[in-house]
Amino acid sequence: MLKFYYTKLSVNARRIWVSLLEKNLEFEPILLKLNGDQFQPEFTKINPFHHIPVLVDDDFTVIESLAILDYLEAKYPDPSFLPSAEPKSIAKMRSLELVTVNELPPASIVIMREMLELPVENKKLEIAKKQIGAVLQYFEDNLAENSPYFFGERLTLADIVAGTAVPSIPFLGISFDGYPKVKQWCEGLQKRASWQQTEPTEEELMRSKAILKAILERK
Numbered sequence: 001m002l003k004f005y006y007t008k009l010s011v012n013a014r015r016i017w018v019s020l021l022e023k024n025l026e027f028e029p030i031l032l033k034l035n036g037d038q039f040q041p042e043f044t045k046i047n048p049f050h051h052i053p054v055l056v057d058d059d060f061t062v063i064e065s066l067a068i069l070d071y072l073e074a075k076y077p078d079p080s081f082l083p084s085a086e087p088k089s090i091a092k093m094r095s096l097e098l099v100t101v102n103e104l105p106p107a108s109i110v111i112m113r114e115m116l117e118l119p120v121e122n123k124k125l126e127i128a129k130k131q132i133g134a135v136l137q138y139f140e141d142n143l144a145e146n147s148p149y150f151f152g153e154r155l156t157l158a159d160i161v162a163g164t165a166v167p168s169i170p171f172l173g174i175s176f177d178g179y180p181k182v183k184q185w186c187e188g189l190q191k192r193a194s195w196q197q198t199e200p201t202e203e204e205l206m207r208s209k210a211i212l213k214a215i216l217e218r219k
């Protein structure tokens with residue numbers, strides 16, 4: 001059976017969790033608290049970079065969330081979360097995934113540092129807020145009016161990757177005002193059972209503060 005190493009507060013793990021649920025796959029969830037357990041030799045043997053998520057499929061281990069999503073797509077293509085094989089669609093999907101993983105986290109981390117009362121320069125904070133605005137605008141421009149997903153009626157990895165990260169942006173104090181298509185898209189995704197099942201509760205978010213602070217202090 002597939003083994004999925006995760007923690008509920010990890011946006012990187014949540015995209016895998018949603019994909020496993022949407023594909024209706026059986027898997028064994030293995031919870032890491034990230035309170036130091038990620039540095040234990042049993043885990044660093046699996047991922048030398050001490051990060052979750054990790055997927056283990058018998059004797060095959062996959063690290064890096066986007067690689068795990070690709071593996072799941074290739075091995076379990078039904079239902080498929082790929083758009084048509086048309087070059088522009090593939091490029092658009094990849095761009096949306098990569099903007100989410102490359103542009104959002106560095107900016108979010110700056111704002112989270114401020115929220116957790118860690119030192120951060122005002123200038124960096126302003127740049128981070130602008131960066132998140134630019135990401136939201138990029139998503140807004142890539143969504144069509146009255147379309148539930150980036151590719152019309154078809155749920156793809158673009159929705160799974162961006163759509164498990166973007167709904168938390170208001171917690172950073174940045175509203176969706178001015179991004180009506182993003183707001184509607186998030187509301188639609190959050191109605192899906194897979195999103196509801198993987199959504200951290202407010203209590204879990206509060207409890208994770210100290211762990212998050214310790215991780216950000218190391219960065």
Ligand SMILES: N[C@@H](CCC(=O)N[C@@H](CS)C(=O)NCC(=O)O)C(=O)O
Pocket residue numbers: 009010011012013034038050051052053063064065066101215
């Ligand atoms: N690029 C990696 C990032 C994974 C990552 O940063 N995971 C965080 C949780 S969201 C983690 O495990 N942090 C623990 C640590 O840094 O020690 C991916 O996409 O899988």
